[in-house]
Amino acid sequence: MSAVAGRMSIQAGAYSLEKHKGGSGLLLGGAPGVQPGKVLILGGGVVGENAAIIATGMQAKVFIVDKSEKRLEELQEKFGDKIEPLHSDKINLKDYISECDLLIGGVLVPGSNAPKIITKDMIKEMKSGSVIVDVAIDQGGCVETSKPTTHANPTYVVDDVVHYCVANMPGGVPRTSTLALNAVTLPFIQNLASNGFKDALKNDKNFMNGLNIFKGAVTYKAIADDLNYDYANPETLVH
Secondary structure, X not given: OHHHHHHHHHHHHHHHOOHHHOOOOOOXXXXXXXXXXXXXXXXXXXXXXXXXXXXXXXXXXXXXXXXOHHHHHHHHXXXXXXXXXXXXXXXXXXXXXXXXXXXXXXXXXXOOOOOOOXXXXXXXXXXXXXXXXXXXXXXXXXXXOOOOEOOOOOEEEEOOEEEEOEOOHHHHOHHHHHHHHHHHHHHHHHHHHHHHHHHHHHHOHHHHXXXXXEOOEEOXXXXXXXXXXXXXXXXXXXX
């Protein structure tokens, strides 16, 4: 679903930039004789990569921030000069935030709350009519001014910056999301049906890693840490 949400983020952000939505009235891809908008993507994971696919396709100027040098090199190899990779430890993030037209929050920590990368003070430095799409809102958001919204009422404005913080973004495109989800979950279902839950877990490390609770114990460490529960190693419980 992160791939779907990443692609949707640019679509939603571009629409929110339109004047009637409270945005600056900027066409993200520009026009003949007019410079394209600047997209700043926080996080080079699945969300960030898929956001970049759409943003570069729209011919926007794209910057991707990540803390992993290796991941940035992979993205550079994939997108070439269509993106500018930025190492989070080597830049002043404020300089890029103040210049971007669309900010994509794609910093996610599996099973845990998203870190607050963008502060209220940084929001005040953004251009009037710029847009934030906080894809991480399902995990609390990576922007300090983010709060969950809905597909019916997706945006609100803080300090002249439009915030799009829809929880469960893929729910807006249920046909695509369902087909994509079916494709990745079917092998797990087949394994479960063929082997029973214990053998299915033992035979597939990814399946085992997805086990959250078993026999009353929390078997997913990030959740146990967040909720102050004792963590139990699932491999010792499933036998």
